[in-house]
Amino acid sequence: MIRITISEEDRVRRTLILLLTAVTALVLAPPAQAAPGFTVSYETIPGQGGTPLRAFVVEPTGRGSGPFPLLVLPSSWGVSDIEYVGAAADLAYRSGYSVISYTSRGFHDSAGEVDVAGPDTVADVSRVIDWGIAHAAGDATRVGVGGISYGAGQSLLAAAADPRVKAVAALSTWTDLARSLYPNETVSTQAVELLLALGRLTGRPGPVLRDAESAYRQDRFADVLPISPPRSPVTNVDAVKAAVLIGNAWNDGLFPPGQVTDFFQRLTGPKRLMLSPGDHATAEVFGAAGLPNEIWNSVGRWFDHHLKGVDNGIDREAPVQLKPNNGGTWRPYASWPAVTRRTDTVALAGTRIGTGWPTVAESGAVLVSGALQGFLAIPTAVATPLVDRSAAAVWRGPAQRSRTTVAGTPRAHLTVTTTAARTSLFAYLYEVDPLGLGALVTHKPVTLTGTGTRALDLDLEPTLWDVAAGNRLVLVVDTVDLRYGGKSTLGSTVTFGGDSRLEVPQS
Structure with a gap:
C-alpha cells in the first residue's frame, strides 16, 4: 500500500511527490492486497536552534508499528530534499527502513544560512535523528546517516559527534576540505567557482561563506584555511566509531581520491572503500533516484548488515573494492596499502623550461572530463609530440612488454x-601509444614559494589504470592549467635536476 500525506499546501512539492510516488509505485508496489508498502510525507523538522528544515519522510507499512531502523540523508550542496526520495522509497519498501531525506540548512526550502558544514549544519543531523525517533518510528539503537557530496561530509562529521550513528554511507565525500580545494597551495578554481555559484543560486550564504568568497576574490585563499579543520572529518577521525562505507570517483574534480584513501586508512572500525571511474557524484547519482546502481546496492547491503544484522556477506568481502579507471570489473584488496605490490622507478633527466605559457597538456574540465571517462570511456587526451618542450618537461618511460597496472599513488x-x-x-601522468597519443592517468598541482633549489616529493592522485602492452607511461610537467588558479608568470624558468625520478606503483 502507498499513502501520501503532505503537511502543507505547496504546488511544486505536491506535483513532485505525486509524480515520484506514482513512478515508484509502478516499479516497487506489490499487488493491491499484499504488504509491505510505504508512506511518503513532506514535513517540517526543527533543526539546531529550531531552524525549520524541510524533509521528505518515507516510512514502511505492513511491517508492524516499529520501531524501524532509521536512515537520515542530508542533501547535497545546492540540491533539495527530493534528492534521495527514490532510494528512500526503495529502502523503506524492500528493507523496512524509516528514511528522512532533508534539505540542508540554508538551501532551497530549508531555513537558515549556509555555514559550509559548520556546527549548526552538523548538529542538524542530530536534531533530525531526534525527530525521526519521536515522529517516524525510528529506532534509537539502529541509526544510519549518509548522502552524496555535502550530505556525505555532514554524515562523517555527524558520526564523530553523535554516538547514536552506527553506520555511514559517504559518497563523493570530502575528508579534508583544504586539501580538496587548495591542493598543495594551488586553488582548484573551477571547483571553487562551481560551489560558489551553486551556493548563491540555490542558497543563502552565511557569514563564513561570504567571508570565504571575499578572501578568494581578493586572492587571499590562505586566509580561508582556518575554516577547514573543524569542517574536515579527518580532524576527528578517531571519534568515528560507526561502520563507514566510502564511495568516490577516481576523477572527482571537487574532492579527489587521495584525501579519501588517507582518511580511510585511519578509520579503525568496520569500513569499505569503493573507487570507480567518473567524476563528482556521477557514479551514484542515479542510484539516489532509486534506479539500479551498484554503489547504492552496496549502500543497502552495508546498512542491512550493520543496522539490521543481516548476514549478507558484506563483512566477509575485501574492504577495498576498486574498478579500473579505464575500464574493467571490480577488483578486491585486503587494504589500501595492499593495492600496490611493487614499485618501478623511472629516472628523469635534467631539463629547463620557461614558465607561464600553456601547453596542450591539461587536466580537463571539472565534472565534464571525469564524466566522459566514467560513462563513455573517453579520457582526457594529449598528443605528446605537440607538447611544447620549451614550456613543459616531458619524460618517456619504457614501452611495456605486457599489460601492466598502475595501482596506487604515483610519486x-x-x-x-x-x-x-x-x-x-x-x-x-599519461599512457601513450606508439604514435604519441596519450590518455591522462592521473595528475596533481603544486605551487612553490620562493626562489632557489629544493627537493620536491609530489604525490599524484591515486589510481588503478591498466596500461596496454606496447604503450608507455609519460610524465609531463608544465606551469599552466585552466582548472587551477596557478601562480606562474612569463619570463621565469624552472630547472629540473638530473637526480629526479618517478615512482610508479604497480599491482
Whole structure:
C-alpha cells in the first residue's frame, strides 16, 4: 500500500511527490492486497536552534508499528530534499527502513544560512535523528546517516559527534576540505567557482561563506584555511566509531581520491572503500533516484548488515573494492596499502623550461572530463609530440612488454630550481601509444614559494589504470592549467635536476 500525506499546501512539492510516488509505485508496489508498502510525507523538522528544515519522510507499512531502523540523508550542496526520495522509497519498501531525506540548512526550502558544514549544519543531523525517533518510528539503537557530496561530509562529521550513528554511507565525500580545494597551495578554481555559484543560486550564504568568497576574490585563499579543520572529518577521525562505507570517483574534480584513501586508512572500525571511474557524484547519482546502481546496492547491503544484522556477506568481502579507471570489473584488496605490490622507478633527466605559457597538456574540465571517462570511456587526451618542450618537461618511460597496472599513488621526486617568487607546477601522468597519443592517468598541482633549489616529493592522485602492452607511461610537467588558479608568470624558468625520478606503483 502507498499513502501520501503532505503537511502543507505547496504546488511544486505536491506535483513532485505525486509524480515520484506514482513512478515508484509502478516499479516497487506489490499487488493491491499484499504488504509491505510505504508512506511518503513532506514535513517540517526543527533543526539546531529550531531552524525549520524541510524533509521528505518515507516510512514502511505492513511491517508492524516499529520501531524501524532509521536512515537520515542530508542533501547535497545546492540540491533539495527530493534528492534521495527514490532510494528512500526503495529502502523503506524492500528493507523496512524509516528514511528522512532533508534539505540542508540554508538551501532551497530549508531555513537558515549556509555555514559550509559548520556546527549548526552538523548538529542538524542530530536534531533530525531526534525527530525521526519521536515522529517516524525510528529506532534509537539502529541509526544510519549518509548522502552524496555535502550530505556525505555532514554524515562523517555527524558520526564523530553523535554516538547514536552506527553506520555511514559517504559518497563523493570530502575528508579534508583544504586539501580538496587548495591542493598543495594551488586553488582548484573551477571547483571553487562551481560551489560558489551553486551556493548563491540555490542558497543563502552565511557569514563564513561570504567571508570565504571575499578572501578568494581578493586572492587571499590562505586566509580561508582556518575554516577547514573543524569542517574536515579527518580532524576527528578517531571519534568515528560507526561502520563507514566510502564511495568516490577516481576523477572527482571537487574532492579527489587521495584525501579519501588517507582518511580511510585511519578509520579503525568496520569500513569499505569503493573507487570507480567518473567524476563528482556521477557514479551514484542515479542510484539516489532509486534506479539500479551498484554503489547504492552496496549502500543497502552495508546498512542491512550493520543496522539490521543481516548476514549478507558484506563483512566477509575485501574492504577495498576498486574498478579500473579505464575500464574493467571490480577488483578486491585486503587494504589500501595492499593495492600496490611493487614499485618501478623511472629516472628523469635534467631539463629547463620557461614558465607561464600553456601547453596542450591539461587536466580537463571539472565534472565534464571525469564524466566522459566514467560513462563513455573517453579520457582526457594529449598528443605528446605537440607538447611544447620549451614550456613543459616531458619524460618517456619504457614501452611495456605486457599489460601492466598502475595501482596506487604515483610519486615524483624532483629537484627543482625556480627563479620566480611563486611558481605553479602541474604534473600529468599519461599512457601513450606508439604514435604519441596519450590518455591522462592521473595528475596533481603544486605551487612553490620562493626562489632557489629544493627537493620536491609530489604525490599524484591515486589510481588503478591498466596500461596496454606496447604503450608507455609519460610524465609531463608544465606551469599552466585552466582548472587551477596557478601562480606562474612569463619570463621565469624552472630547472629540473638530473637526480629526479618517478615512482610508479604497480599491482
